[in-house]
Amino acid sequence: MSTESPHVLEVRRLTVSYHGSVAVDDVTLQVRRGEILALLGPSGSGKSTLLSTVAGFLPPTRGEVWLDGRLVASEEQAEPPERRDVAVVFQSYALWPHLSALDTVAYPIRRRGSTRRTARREALDILDRLRIGHLADRRPAELSGGEQQRVGLARALARQASVYLFDEPTAHLDTHVRGVFLDEMVVRREASGAGGLYATHDAEEALGLADRVALLNAGRLVQLGTPQQVYAEPADVWAARLTGPASVLDVAVTDAGGGRCTVDLQGQLITVEGPAATVQHRSVPLLVRPGWARLGGELRGRLRAVSFRGPHSDYLVETPAGEVLIREVGPPRHAAEDDVAWTLTRAWPLGGEPGRLADEGVAG
Numbered sequence: 001m002s003t004e005s006p007h008v009l010e011v012r013r014l015t016v017s018y019h020g021s022v023a024v025d026d027v028t029l030q031v032r033r034g035e036i037l038a039l040l041g042p043s044g045s046g047k048s049t050l051l052s053t054v055a056g057f058l059p060p061t062r063g064e065v066w067l068d069g070r071l072v073a074s075e076e077q078a079e080p081p082e083r084r085d086v087a088v089v090f091q092s093y094a095l096w097p098h099l100s101a102l103d104t105v106a107y108p109i110r111r112r113g114s115t116r117r118t119a120r121r122e123a124l125d126i127l128d129r130l131r132i133g134h135l136a137d138r139r140p141a142e143l144s145g146g147e148q149q150r151v152g153l154a155r156a157l158a159r160q161a162s163v164y165l166f167d168e169p170t171a172h173l174d175t176h177v178r179g180v181f182l183d184e185m186v187v188r189r190e191a192s193g194a195g196g197l198y199a200t201h202d203a204e205e206a207l208g209l210a211d212r213v214a215l216l217n218a219g220r221l222v223q224l225g226t227p228q229q230v231y232a233e234p235a236d237v238w239a240a241r242l243t244g245p246a247s248v249l250d251v252a253v254t255d256a257g258g259g260r261c262t263v264d265l266q267g268q269l270i271t272v273e274g275p276a277a278t279v280q281h282r283s284v285p286l287l288v289r290p291g292w293a294r295l296g297g298e299l300r301g302r303l304r305a306v307s308f309r310g311p312h313s314d315y316l317v318e319t320p321a322g323e324v325l326i327r328e329v330g331p332p333r334h335a336a337e338d339d340v341a342w343t344l345t346r347a348w349p350l351g352g353e354p355g356r357l358a359d360e361g362v363a364g
Helices: 045-054 101-111 117-128 145-157 175-192 202-207 227-232 235-240
Strands: 007-018 021-032 035-042 063-065 070-074 088-089 165-168 195-200 211-217 222-224 247-257 260-265 268-275 282-286 293-308 312-319 322-329 339-344
Touching: 007 045, 007 195, 021 045, 021 195, 021 222, 035 045, 045 063, 045 088, 045 165, 045 195, 045 211, 088 145, 101 117, 101 145, 117 145, 145 165, 145 175, 165 268, 175 202, 195 202, 202 227, 202 322, 211 227, 211 235, 222 227, 222 235, 235 282, 260 282, 268 293, 268 339, 293 322, 312 339
Parallel strands: 035 195, 035 211, 088 165, 165 195
Antiparallel strands: 007 021, 007 063, 063 070, 211 222, 247 260, 247 282, 247 322, 260 268, 293 312, 293 339, 312 322
């Protein structure tokens, strides 16, 4: 019987402190084989510290790090980075100044035992896919910041590690190259079964790339779930606003059950999708995403702002319960200061039961 761990990475009750402050605070999470877990949070949330501890550049204050079922770090001992089967892409690129882009990417391939010719051919193929094959002979000083970042990404992809650690890896890439890199990551993950821990402050990137998303705030794990779950069922107002445009209305939930709830909004009882953990609350924050409301219906409001966004238009509606952002396809059909009718099609009472919408297959 195989004893292979289902997880390529496990972080258990991890706390990391330095310079007198706690940067990672009692975090537990796992990355399964073939899975990408995104760490989503603002600057200072602990994303980079968590990656550096997994890589072996920082020791844990408390807790443990396991790679492929093997303990590699605890408060008593820690294996050095070179003994950990991880590939890291830093925000600072960390390229060797004396090596060309081609030799930089070929180096981890040579370490796997390939001949120089084979390694350089494979390295050039990776550089070509990231649209910098024509820069293969240049050294870091001869490359722009975005080009250096792509070389760092190519070196990580060439590593063929069990775990890839990415620290804001697409920050300096244009939209097209970012898409090429993300596609390449998915292909390599599926081919090798490697796992990825991907730190970003970009909610759209995290939700579009990851199998699961961990929300970090001030070093603590606020929520962990699928992209659909953290978007449709955020744990609190902070998590709601981190994961996308969010309107929060002050309402009372009068009834709930069967995957639906009834809220009292402007004196109207409205039943929407989205279960609530409690009923009969006088003041419940109700999350409304831009696509969860539409113009027309039984509620009244006044347009504070109208913005044309190309494929859609945004309407910011003032209501007695708060402002709600409504997004509709096409050019504007109302102007600011107009009185409008609107209605809800879905909502999520914040503080509800995480997991319900994901279990029911409802995407946000």
